[in-house]
Amino acid sequence: MTEPRRLAVIHTGGTIASRPSPDGRGVTPQQAPSVPGLRGVEISDFQPFTLPSPHVTPAHMLRLARLVAQVAPAHDGVIVTHGTDTLEETAFLLHLLLPATIPVVLTGSMRHMGEVSWDGPGNLLDAAQVALHPKTRGRGALVVFGGDLFDARTVTKIHTTAVDAFGGYPGPIGRIDRVGQAAHIEYFAMPEARTPYRPEHLEARVEILYAYAGWQGEGYAEACARADGLVIAALGTGNLPAELLPLIEQTEKPVVIATRTHAGPVLPVYGYPGGGATLVAAGAIPASFLNAHKARLLLLTLLSLGLDRAAVRRVFEEDAF
Ligand SMILES: NC(=O)C[C@H](N)C(=O)O
Structure with a gap:
């Protein structure tokens, strides 16, 4: 038997x-x-x-x-x-x-x-x-x-x-x-090898802000003061209204740029104020292909592990998730 x-x-x-x-x-x-x-x-x-x-x-x-x-x-x-x-x-x-x-x-x-x-x-x-x-x-x-x-x-x-x-x-x-x-x-494909993250807790605070036409950064300063890191569900390939650029330039905490569009990567393409290239030059981190709520969980995990902004950037850049 x-x-x-x-x-x-x-x-x-x-x-x-x-x-x-x-x-x-x-x-x-x-x-x-x-x-x-x-x-x-x-x-x-x-x-x-x-x-x-x-x-x-x-x-x-x-x-x-x-x-x-x-x-x-x-x-x-x-x-x-x-x-x-x-x-x-x-x-x-x-x-x-x-x-x-x-x-x-x-x-x-x-x-x-x-x-x-x-x-x-x-x-x-x-x-x-x-x-x-x-x-x-x-x-x-x-x-x-x-x-x-x-x-x-x-x-x-x-x-x-x-x-x-x-x-x-x-x-x-x-x-x-x-x-x-x-x-x-x-x-339809073979499995991929990867190393899990092992945080002791998930107590870092990460908030999501949702971009829209005409957003002038309302809520950004408050969220930034409360949180250890931010995720923005931005527009298209990761662009924002011009008013957000100086706010992101002044932020030391990690700001991850995801997209509210339902598919596709975030890329530093556009060079107008608030365009993805200017946000990345200002220190923002593209979320790769993760949606905003998954990018939040990854950032929450990395910050709970004590990673600094440069190390967080590497994880997102290398798709190490
Ligand atoms: N279909 C569902 O399970 C929806 C329900 N509101 C939940 O997520 O708990």
Whole structure:
């Protein structure tokens, strides 16, 4: 007889654990779902917290990363159920903090268990089969949703209600389908080696500012005074209105320039005041291809490790994440 494979399922809340609350005030996380239809798999459930994902903080993510590292050696795969609103942030932090040798797959649902179109069971089964599959070894944290497999660095929530809620440029790195009962899993690229970051805490303060036509820097000075570092969701390839240039020139703290555009890199192309080239010359750090909220988590991790602005710049420049 073959040994059963061991799967750890870590429940954290979200719609996948939700139902309408008895008081009629709306849908809330209540009950962890179970993984359907897996034969020859021994499941251990863990429930470190049960939260809607807008309530999840970097401190919860750090706790979760430690729990995954703790349970992984005794299991063949780990899945994490999570609310979809901040799922990509938790996935990216697990990617940053855990070695790629731990197969950890995050999933959730867009419809709750009381709805006819409840998408929890399919996503759970997909996540479990992906986590346990030999081709998943060495890929670290992944997101599985609607049959698509996503890299934690590029995945993002692209729809507020659709069941295929996740995407992001350049798209999925793999796919799970079924032939009869058997899972058919393909990856479109080989895994990459990388070294995880190991912060003791995530207590640095990093805030995000969102650029818009006509922004004159309102809120910048206040955010800069409070925070250890800033991320700006800038325009296009990382450009800002001219008024921001002198503010950034005067800032000693790291200012990372991401983009509010949904795909593509931040590059020092434009030389008009506030153009990307002038911001970089003023000391700002381009976020590469990370969206603003993932750039924030990377900056938060690096500042919590005590890196200075020059060292932070190198990490972003070298895509060392
Ligand atoms: N589909 C979901 O899970 C959304 C929910 N608001 C959450 O992120 O917790």
